[in-house]
Amino acid sequence: MGPTHGTGTLRTLARILARLRDAGAVPAVALVAVRLMERLVTPVTAVALAALVGTLSGAGDTGTVTAALLPLGFLALVMLAGHLGDAAAEPLEYLVSSRIDGAHRDRVARMVREPSELGTLEAPQTQALIRQVRADPEHGVETTPGDGTTAAVRVAAGLAGVAVTCAVLASFAWWLVPIVLVPALVTVVLRYRLAVAGAATWVSAIGGEQHVDVWRRANVSAAEGKDIRVFGLRDWMVDRMQSRLGESNAPLWRHVEHRLRVEWLMFVLVLVGLVPAYLLVTLGSLEGAATVATQTAVLAAGATLFQLLGNGWDLYQLAGAGRDLRATDRLASEIESAGSAPAQRVAAPGAAVGEVRFEGVGFRYPGSERMVLEGVDLTVRPGELLAVVGLNGAGKSTLIKLLCGLYRPTHGRITVDGTDLAAVDPGQWRALLSVIFQDFDRYPLSVRENVVLGRGPDGRGSGAEGLGRTGPDEVGDADLEHVARTSGLADIVAGLPAGWDTPLSRGRTGGVDLSGGQWQQVALARALYGVRAGARFLVADEPTAHLDVRTEFRLFERLADQRAERDGRDGAGIVLISHRLSTVRRADRIVLLDGGRITEEGTHPELMALRGTYADLFETQAARFRNDNRATEADRGDTA
Numbered sequence: 198m199g200p201t202h203g204t205g206t207l208r209t210l211a212r213i214l215a216r217l218r219d220a221g222a223v224p225a226v227a228l229v230a231v232r233l234m235e236r237l238v239t240p241v242t243a244v245a246l247a248a249l250v251g252t253l254s255g256a257g258d259t260g261t262v263t264a265a266l267l268p269l270g271f272l273a274l275v276m277l278a279g280h281l282g283d284a285a286a287e288p289l290e291y292l293v294s295s296r297i298d299g300a301h302r303d304r305v306a307r308m309v310r311e312p313s314e315l316g317t318l319e320a321p322q323t324q325a326l327i328r329q330v331r332a333d334p335e336h337g338v339e340t341t342p343g344d345g346t347t348a349a350v351r352v353a354a355g356l357a358g359v360a361v362t363c364a365v366l367a368s369f370a371w372w373l374v375p376i377v378l379v380p381a382l383v384t385v386v387l388r389y390r391l392a393v394a395g396a397a398t399w400v401s402a403i404g405g406e407q408h409v410d411v412w413r414r415a416n417v418s419a420a421e422g423k424d425i426r427v428f429g430l431r432d433w434m435v436d437r438m439q440s441r442l443g444e445s446n447a448p449l450w451r452h453v454e455h456r457l458r459v460e461w462l463m464f465v466l467v468l469v470g471l472v473p474a475y476l477l478v479t480l481g482s483l484e485g486a487a488t489v490a491t492q493t494a495v496l497a498a499g500a501t502l503f504q505l506l507g508n509g510w511d512l513y514q515l516a517g518a519g520r521d522l523r524a525t526d527r528l529a530s531e532i533e534s535a536g537s538a539p540a541q542r543v544a545a546p547g548a549a550v551g552e553v554r555f556e557g558v559g560f561r562y563p564g565s566e567r568m569v570l571e572g573v574d575l576t577v578r579p580g581e582l583l584a585v586v587g588l589n590g591a592g593k594s595t596l597i598k599l600l601c602g603l604y605r606p607t608h609g610r611i612t613v614d615g616t617d618l619a620a621v622d623p624g625q626w627r628a629l630l631s632v633i634f635q636d637f638d639r640y641p642l643s644v645r646e647n648v649v650l651g652r653g654p655d656g657r658g659s660g661a662e663g664l665g666r667t668g669p670d671e672v673g674d675a676d677l678e679h680v681a682r683t684s685g686l687a688d689i690v691a692g693l694p695a696g697w698d699t700p701l702s703r704g705r706t707g708g709v710d711l712s713g714g715q716w717q718q719v720a721l722a723r724a725l726y727g728v729r730a731g732a733r734f735l736v737a738d739e740p741t742a743h744l745d746v747r748t749e750f751r752l753f754e755r756l757a758d759q760r761a762e763r764d765g766r767d768g769a770g771i772v773l774i775s776h777r778l779s780t781v782r783r784a785d786r787i788v789l790l791d792g793g794r795i796t797e798e799g800t801h802p803e804l805m806a807l808r809g810t811y812a813d814l815f816e817t818q819a820a821r822f823r824n825d826n827r828a829t830e831a832d833r834g835d836t837a
């Protein structure tokens with residue numbers, strides 16, 4: 198640890214201690230006071246012992262007990278202070294540490310929510326940083342900022358104790374200070390280095406831990422439990438986890454072996470510091486140059502120097518907290534540098550929004566070389582039902598993510614009424630959209646809450662009231678009933694034990710599990726609720742994939758109704774992705790995405806007349822449907 202390194206370490210210690218602000222003034226000051234008192238007890242005990250021994254050895258026969266009362270009382274007080282400090286320190290540390298961790302998690306959550314786009318968040322290095330910064334003690338080796346700060350208080354109080362101990366030693370003989378202090382300092386440097394190396398080794402093991410976590414979670418998850426049982430994967434998974442853990446933790450075990458070897462060296466250093474000091478003082482007392490009191494003080498104070506400086510666990514936690522601090526800085530700068538938002542955001546056009554245009558849009562995902570979309574020119578209009586069709590992996594969902602502003606085009610631009618979407622306030626823009634993603638979220642909340650979430654925290658569009666203002670329980674029941682009828686959710690709600698208030702999770706009291714198709718109807722109701730609340734575009738990625746053909750057909754009709762003018766306002770624009778071409782044939786316009794390009798565009802009759810890929814796909818699906826029907830009719834004939 199050179200001078201620069203040393204200054205850096207002290208600066209890190211100061212930054213870690215500064216986190217005490219998050220704990221609140223009273224608990225922070227109380228903890229520092231208690232730890233200081235505790236650490237000062239050891240050198241003061243040496244002084245009290247010396248005073249007692251001095252009194253006992255110097256007093257006459259008769260006055261011994263009386264004379265010893267004062268130093269004895271002093272010693273008792275010091276020991277009592279030590280015990281009180283011990284008792285108060287633990288709950289105080291818990292309080293301080295929890296508050297610091299809570300404030301830290303809140304900061305991280307805000308930081309991670311900050312980017313309006315997903316690219317930064319998805320990057321593997323950002324995910325690794327988030328994991329480090331969260332420092333959730335999952336594997337027993339992570340150091341939370343709260344643990345690090347309370348360790349820093351112990352270390353800082355220990356340094357204060359060391360200063361007082363040195364003063365005690367110097368008051369008896371100044372030359373004792375370097376003799377004991379130098380080996381003690383070498384010990385602390387060695388311990389700190391070990392701690393830093395230990396923390397770094399743990400970081401290198403994170404990759405393996407992340408891999409194992411996937412299997413660990415799968416092993417206990419009810420959802421994956423089906424596959425694990427049916428395919429008999431349990432032993433295979435455990436073997437995989439063990440071999441991966443063995444690989445990734447091998448450096449940790451090597452570090453532990455190295456540490457055990459260095460511990461011996463540190464034991465030798467304790468002897469190097471204390472043996473000459475004790476010998477010199479003992480010789481001095483034999484020759485009459487030092488009193489027994491001096492000898493007692495030196496013996497007690499010398500040993501405590503090593504104790505005050507040498508707690509490896511505190512140093513390990515300190516090193517972990519330093520690492521966590523640096524990772525937090527790196528995460529903040531990654532997020533800041535990625536968020537190259539325009540200096541001034543333009544307000545979204547609001548309810549009167551006109552056209553959204555994709556102009557020569559090309560896109561590749563961050564970290565990937567492959568273009569997923571290329572040269573896409575497309576107009577999305579309010580009051581129109583636009584269907585996007587194409588084979589798997591054609592880029593349909595990606596198109597929707599770009600429309601939502603979750604990624605920015607790599608080439609070209611998307612405009613809203615002529616303004617580049619990149620310059621439009623993302624919050625205001627998204628308030629105009631109501632979206633059902635292919636992998637929509639299933640919240641373990643009541644049906645009512647699951648649907649009302651579609652309104653967003655501040656409502657959508659003009660005049661809509663937000664969740665934050667009214668709360669899910671005070672929503673307009675008429676709107677809820679309306680979207681339930683449109684999405685087909687009404688029949689499902691009628692069959693639930695507590696109707697709209699039934700929790701959609703069997704893990705909750707009175708909760709139920711819905712089928713995949715029923716969940717899709719909940720998600721659809723949520724998106725329709727968003728439209729009722731003022732969204733101007735309904736964007737639906739395979740909203741009917743889990744539904745049977747008849748339900749899907751009815752749903753398409755009701756979705757299409759959303760285009761109609763309502764309450765004097767233009768109808769919503771609908772962007773619908775679907776694989777079932779028989780359903781989308783009645784869309785106002787259909788675009789076919791093929792390999793990231795729009796290769797065909799028009800109405801169903803126009804595309805059929807083109808006799809291109811769309812017509813082929815349609816014919817294939819229609820032929821399969823006809824065959825299925827014939828087979829069903831034949832079956833019926835057999836059984837009739």
Ligand SMILES: Nc1ncnc2c1ncn2[C@@H]1O[C@H](COP(=O)(O)OP(=O)(O)OP(=O)(O)O)[C@@H](O)[C@H]1O
Pocket residue numbers: 319562565569587588589590591592593594595596635
């Ligand atoms: N987050 C991502 N990072 C990198 N590549 C991605 C990501 N998401 C999708 N891709 C890739 O982009 C391509 C287009 O995917 P996309 O989900 O847009 O296709 P799709 O047309 O919606 O397919 P499907 O019909 O199967 O839903 C695929 O090759 C996919 O592997």
